[in-house]
């Protein structure tokens with residue numbers, strides 16, 4: 250970014266930028282904690298991200314932060330950095346030769362690719378639309394050019410993110426855009442086809458099970474996209490999904506998953522669920538377990554419902570007592586652990602392509618195509634001491650638990 254360099258430690262930084270989330274109370278507390286940590290360790294802190302819209306709250310807890318900016322206020326963040334860490338004229342980053350792709354805040358071999366901002370849905374537990382506004386998609390050509398630059402700078406895995414990836418392009422009326430001298434449609438299929446040409450892993454996050462998502466499953470079966478979908482289902486009871494006002498709540502999701510697996514049998518599905526939403530009865534919870542059992546999801550995260558300031562779900566009747574939420578969370582995670590363990594056991598003896606994330610004297614740690622960074626499992630390569638981060642290798646799996654795999658290099 251303008252030639253500034255990322256410091257791996259607080260000590261070496263002229264200024265610390267803390268990106269925050271204010272989505273749920275625990276995220277807000279975590280963000281305030283991260284600001285406090287940066288203040289203690291460095292003392293020169295700029296706050297950005299969703300919680301930035303609550304500047305008073307931030308300044309009340311941390312009066313000495315240098316600046317507070319809100320979500321998507323890139324120019325304001327950059328201006329605050331310029332002001333707080335003035336340029337050394339001997340190494341002027343505005344005039345030095347810079348890589349046009351700027352910086353990525355992830356290791357060199359993978360990068361997040363944001364395709365849109367905002368959301369048109371109105372999930373009752375969520376305040377993102379009020380913080381970030383309605384969906385604004387980037388044009389397909391612009392995204393694909395950024396993806397090309399990332400790949401040419403060494404990125405081997407692109408993680409496509411947004412608030413609602415399946416809605417991509419609806420605000421652009423799916424208009425065409427130019428890339429590599431041809432017209433590309435700004436919709437999910439057009440974008441996916443373009444990304445599939447780049448020869449790297451392409452992973453899709455935050456997709457909802459709408460009918461048009463069917464169109465990209467053949468690309469996964471052909472391995473042009475990773476056969477992986479991150480779909481936040483949130484519940485399995487039609488009643489609760491309706492109370493949540495979830496996108497695609499009326500779709501027959503189990504039938505859709507079955508049809509997808511017929512086309513792409515090794516499709517990996519990751520999801521998140523909320524237990525203890527207001528009005529959730531034992532019967533609704535049982536439906537959630539039934540859904541998870543039938544869907545046979547590979548990776549699952551579970552959250553206990555909690556009120557979010559400003560969310561409409563706060564006003565719903567029949568709040569679930571905290572101890573019932575905890576008990577359901579535990580039951581759900583135990584139930585899902587069995588499914589995940591069985592799925593991973595099925596990989597023992599198979600050969601997996603693995604992208605290496607880190608290496609030390611114990612070996613290397615990477616991920617198979619079924620694992621997104623930071624949220625899914627790992628593959629421990631016990632004889633991978635000579636590998637480097639970013640290497641793609643084949644690994645024969647000899648052990649599995651409910652999260653991770655381990656194995657040895659082959660080929």
Ligand code: SF4
Pocket residue numbers: 368369370371372375376377378412413496
């Ligand atoms: S889809 Fe729902 S939960 Fe996701 S950002 Fe939009 S309103 Fe929030």
